[in-house]
Amino acid sequence: MKSLMLVVLGNTEISTVPGISVAGATPELTKLTPPADAEYLFYEMPRIIDVIPVTPEGHPTPAIITKAARELAGFPLMIVRAGTYLAPLVPHVHISGHVGRDFRKEPALPEFGEIVRLAKLFGEELNKTGFEELVIGESTPGGTTTAQAVLRALGYDARTSSASPNNPTDLKERIITEGFRRAGIEAGDLAERPLEALRQFGDPMIAAVVGISMGFRKNVVLAGGTQMLAVSAVLKGLGENMDRFMIATTKWVVQDRSATFLETAKEIGVITYAADLDFSKSEFRGLRDYERGYVKEGVGAGGATWLAVKAGFSPEDVSGKVEELYRRLMEMKPSL
């Protein structure tokens, strides 16, 4: 296998703002989502908490798609702790324990330099190996808000997607406006200063993926939705050629009319792939609801499907395996 999948974990205080993130049953539980996602990829259940991450309505984490694709295709996976409250209880590459701060009150990531530097060193080592492609996913509750803030600061008129069918666009806008006021900038003011946009409004995931992508000089598949647009925009701002990059996401992100995924990708100049997963026939409401705009993407679901498809499996094979995994979960936790 010439591809390596990474799942990069980040937290930002923004995820605890009520209404901003549904990547957890409660705002407080979003703090545990990144390590729990990572653990679920390795075990039958997370260890840090004895249930998989769910939305407040009980929809399962997209890690279930990544896990399904991985069980089919057997690609190697490494977890990267870019910056989280807690370490996942799986072997993982430690970059930092710094979480992103609430950018309405202070710069989000004073430690961006250290995170980018260490992540770049890691990418440089991977570049010496036989791997020809990195597929980099993420788990970062609240990350679409930091992504949108970074994109705006860089001058993109982007709206990012959300794990909720009711994208809290007004709330995101208010938070970003407050952040820009605190920092004394307006949209586009940091177009020439991508690292300052990262420092002021970013999160550790963005910093780590930027660093890894700068160290690894071969193909990089940014496996995520609109958050990976922010990563792409920072990389482009730093002078990286977009030709070796692709964003792999799911059809649910592409179809989200509250966001501007394809438009912004085109503006940045990065090509995209959308995994054509279909959960409409699932026997479980938690999965069928993906078709209604719940969850949509995360934990590299689209990129993992990309790897499974390259290995000869179909999106239907992946959906079928997801169904099987969800059945296993229901048998263990009938309350899900």
Add this chain to the structure above:
Amino acid sequence: MKSLMLVVLGNTEISTVPGISVAGATPELTKLTPPADAEYLFYEMPRIIDVIPVTPEGHPTPAIITKAARELAGFPLMIVRAGTYLAPLVPHVHISGHVGRDFRKEPALPEFGEIVRLAKLFGEELNKTGFEELVIGESTPGGTTTAQAVLRALGYDARTSSASPNNPTDLKERIITEGFRRAGIEAGDLAERPLEALRQFGDPMIAAVVGISMGFRKNVVLAGGTQMLAVSAVLKGLGENMDRFMIATTKWVVQDRSATFLETAKEIGVITYAADLDFSKSEFRGLRDYERGYVKEGVGAGGATWLAVKAGFSPEDVSGKVEELYRRLMEMKPSL
């Protein structure tokens, strides 16, 4: 490059017993040696302390050999934190933060199971990649004493080497005797219970290397001296076939008459390679003293040389690069 080098970091309280370890300028400083070694491999100087690890007499860490071989051959390297007081300020695979306890007073490693399990998961991921060989070095001050205790518990009449020309054999024996008394066992009593030997007398490095080696099913080069004998003995005790293992060390370990390297390797049934490095012509006493039995091995020096030799460099090339690196250090720190 089909080989990946790992350097596994461990601490044990045993290293702070006066006289037991010279892998640091003072017993207290041995606590910093593993992260400082790891950092020196990535930077011009460690970051956690602004000087490379040295013996009390000022002999430089064998990390200088590993760094030299790496600069020549360009093999990929990952640091693994098996269990240390402090995290290295380089990207690293986190397994645990548990250090080995003083086995005279209590079992050394109650957490052995968790460390072996996590390390095995990491090895399993590496097994899915194109890597055909892992070269696993270590930095574990005091580790020859834990290694000797484990070997004795398993029934090997082994004496391990030391980073000092005056191997503290009597002190090691006294400490091991005290440990055996505390645990209520005699030499060989744990021959059928290798994990209990690890729990009672081991250190996190041994546990992690055992776990990684069980997860990765292809060739493993155990890059170290007599400490890797303990790893081999535990692996053999767990039923692993020794055919895919080799210990790569330096001639200085093989020539150490106070230890039983070749005899014990033969008894275990693991083949060995000894890097034929020669520092006798060095302009620096710190390096010439390697020929007098100082330091000898560590941080995978022998295994890194093995990788450089496989890449077409000679041991003389490695020695020449070491000389160059040491000159650079002296220019930065004339006090060395």
